[in-house]
């Protein structure tokens with residue numbers, strides 16, 4: 001098999017970059033091992049550059065996402081792939097006088113928070129990452145971009161090695177999230193678990209203390225735990241933390257019906273977007289902000305590949 005660009009990993013980073021490349025007429029092939037715990041499938045998708053404490057280039061990257069996703073969601077909707085998203089901001093609730101001062105949280109809370117003293121709104125929003133990824137893969141399919149369920153075992157000399165066979169490509173992108181170690185990328189997993197509930201949601205992502213909640217499919221996404229480990233599934237410890245947090249912090253969720261739980265491995269380390277060998281590029285280490293930083297990452301990769309100035 002051959003392609004101009006082989007994209008290894010179809011999380012938000014790989015799928016969005018593949019889409020941007022294919023839109024510019026490059027012959028792209030996307031392959032993914034469909035590993036349990038892919039971050040994008042479990043992600044909250046908050047676009048929260050200020051509450052996440054980003055600064056400098058990454059803050060600018062986060063702000064770029066707000067306009068980029070607004071346009072992308074409209075574009076995908078026009079192509080018949082609607083994606084849940086909101087761009088009305090993000091809120092931070094203050095739970096102590098110190099937090100109230102630090103966040104200048106003088107506005108009323110947009111949603112009942114037990115112990116909440118006020119809120120501050122920031123520019124931001126959210127997208128539904130799993131739905132966005134599915135929409136991107138759907139559009140790519142329509143553009144004739146091949147998708148291969150396969151695990152890459154190595155790369156080099158214009159080849160992606162698979163358990164059976166290989167893909168030849170002039171350029172290769174490694175967008176394998178937390179699984180970068182086998183390719184020599186300095187990244188490790190920060191497992192996160194989140195709860196999906198029926199019930200009233202705030203109008204936009206709301207941070208309160210150790211966690212947050214946001215709208216999701218007519219209900220609520222509430223997250224998230226964080227442990228550095230490879231451990232598949234959601235365990236009792238995670239479930240208990242999430243249930244206690246929901247119960248103690250948000251009175252409106254009392255009696256809410258359980259919809260499900262999700263888990264994923266955030267790629268933890270320094271954000272890295274660069275060339276790691278001749279014609280081999282990598283993008284990883286986006287941690288808690290991979291959805292937010294994906295548009296900037298795709299743009300950087302296109303520049304590095306010489307596809308865009």
Ligand SMILES: Cc1cc2nc3c(=O)[nH]c(=O)nc-3n(C[C@H](O)[C@H](O)[C@H](O)COP(=O)(O)OP(=O)(O)OC[C@H]3O[C@@H](n4cnc5c(N)ncnc54)[C@H](O)[C@@H]3O)c2cc1C
Nearest residue numbers: 009011013033035039040043046152177192289290291292
């Ligand atoms: C609970 C949770 C909440 C989060 N909330 C937010 C948030 O609110 N905002 C935000 O911006 N970010 C958030 N994140 C982080 C964000 O989801 C990640 O940073 C982002 O999804 C990483 O995308 P990725 O494409 O690098 O990796 P992934 O989505 O993990 O995708 C990597 C893909 O590579 C594939 N793969 C791995 N190895 C191979 C191989 N050898 N061969 C072929 N394929 C391979 C895997 O199957 C996988 O599909 C959250 C994450 C979690 C877990």
